Amino acid sequence: MGKPKLAMKKIENKDARHVAFSKRRQGLIKKAYEISTLCDVDVALIVFSSSGTLYTFSGRNRVEDVLTRFVDLPVKEQGPSIAIHNKQDLLATLANLKNEELQANNITNSEELITEEVSKCQDRLETMRRYLSFFNKDQPINSHLLDERRNCINEMIWRVRERKVNL
Amino acid sequence: MGKPKLAMKKIENKDARHVAFSKRRQGLIKKAYEISTLCDVDVALIVFSSSGTLYTFSGRNRVEDVLTRFVDLPVKEQGPSIAIHNKQDLLATLANLKNEELQANNITNSEELITEEVSKCQDRLETMRRYLSFFNKDQPINSHLLDERRNCINEMIWRVRERKVNL
DNA sequence: ATGACTATCTATAAGCT
DNA sequence: TAGCTTATAGATAGTCA
Numbered sequence: 548m549g550k551p552k553l554a555m556k557k558i559e560n561k562d563a564r565h566v567a568f569s570k571r572r573q574g575l576i577k578k579a580y581e582i583s584t585l586c587d588v589d590v591a592l593i594v595f596s597s598s599g600t601l602y603t604f605s606g607r608n609r610v611e612d613v614l615t616r617f618v619d620l621p622v623k624e625q626g627p628s629i630a631i632h633n634k635q636d637l638l639a640t641l642a643n644l645k646n647e648e649l650q651a652n653n654i655t656n657s658e659e660l661i662t663e664e665v666s667k668c669q670d671r672l673e674t675m676r677r678y679l680s681f682f683n684k685d686q687p688i689n690s691h692l693l694d695e696r697r698n699c700i701n702e703m704i705w706r707v708r709e710r711k712v713n714l
Numbered sequence: 715m716g717k718p719k720l721a722m723k724k725i726e727n728k729d730a731r732h733v734a735f736s737k738r739r740q741g742l743i744k745k746a747y748e749i750s751t752l753c754d755v756d757v758a759l760i761v762f763s764s765s766g767t768l769y770t771f772s773g774r775n776r777v778e779d780v781l782t783r784f785v786d787l788p789v790k791e792q793g794p795s796i797a798i799h800n801k802q803d804l805l806a807t808l809a810n811l812k813n814e815e816l817q818a819n820n821i822t823n824s825e826e827l828i829t830e831e832v833s834k835c836q837d838r839l840e841t842m843r844r845y846l847s848f849f850n851k852d853q854p855i856n857s858h859l860l861d862e863r864r865n866c867i868n869e870m871i872w873r874v875r876e877r878k879v880n881l
Numbered sequence: 882a883t884g885a886c887t888a889t890c891t892a893t894a895a896g897c898t
Numbered sequence: 899t900a901g902c903t904t905a906t907a908g909a910t911a912g913t914c915a
Contacts, residue, residue: 555752557753563911564752565882566883566911567910568753571745571752573909574745575745575749578745578892581722581738582735584723585720585722585731586734586735586738588735588763590759590760590762591758591759592746592757593756594755594758595755595756595757596755719907720893720894730894741891744891744892745892
């Protein structure tokens with residue numbers, strides 16, 4: 548009875564898996580509701596059951612609004628100043644910027660322009676980092692990152708063991 | 715001490731709200747990870763912090779794939795209060811997101827795909843970094859990177875803890 | 882599937898450092 | 899700013915109806 552510790556892997560028994568899905572889906576949506584209410588943030592949650600049934604939740608705004616916000620973030624950018632998809636675009640944008648600088652007589656305006664652009668790029672950098680860290684999480688990745696991560700994990704395992712011994 | 719019952723409304727104290735967001739975000743992502751693993755289902759979770767920072771999670775498949783699956787559903791099945799109005803835009807953008815990875819090479823398996831994606835994102839990151847440093851050599855990129863690394867480590871710590879509990 | 886029950890496990894608000 | 903601890907509220911696996 549009660550709740551034994553559950554191994555974090557797919558529940559093989561079909562019935563048990565479906566019951567768990569039903570319960571945990573409710574719990575997950577409740578948690579999503581709570582964080583969006585308590586912390587006043589946008590949340591969109593999409594869950595497909597194994598049979599393909601869709602369950603969604605969003606707080607504050609509708610799901611599609613949050614998705615649009617998400618989709619717009621990494622690639623599209625409203626406003627004429629930037630549209631960076633790859634190096635070539637970036638270089639072109641950079642060249643345009645420099646031209647604008649050279650053509651402009653008013654230094655202050657150029658600085659404002661650059662400041663704004665830098666700010667936008669920083670936002671994208673942050674998004675990229677999140678995106679990268681997401682893919683780094685559970686997926687096979689290139690060997691350099693793998694090595695770095697393995698070292699990190701080994702170090703922590705060592706520390707946890709040490710701590711465990713201390714207890 | 716302990717945990718008094720919390721009113722289900724926006725936490726007015728800013729610091730407390732941010733702390734709650736940070737904690738609950740981790741908890742929510744963990745729950746999403748658990749249901750996707752235990753029940754073997756597609757989950758996509760998108761959270762925007764109040765400052766606009768994006769956090770995402772998805773199990774099994776990538777966020778874009780789950781979103782595409784969602785957007786591509788017949789309107790009837792998208793749920794009661796949901797209707798994608800700019801479906802074409804969303805699909806096109808999601809396809810672009812995917813094509814960016816597929817374009818470069820003939821990618822056949824998911825491992826290659828992910829490796830390619832990571833490498834591409836890293837490429838962009840590096841370009842962005844250079845771009846930023848070109849305009850602004852003293853940007854606090856290091857502290858941002860530190861933050862990212864800390865997040866990564868925190869994530870691994872709870873996994874190691876979980877693993878420790880299993881032993 | 883859906884709904885209690887209940888024993889445990891988990892999440893987390895405050896407090897503390 | 900940030901962790902770490904602690905005590906309690908909340909989530910849930912197994913079970914039965």
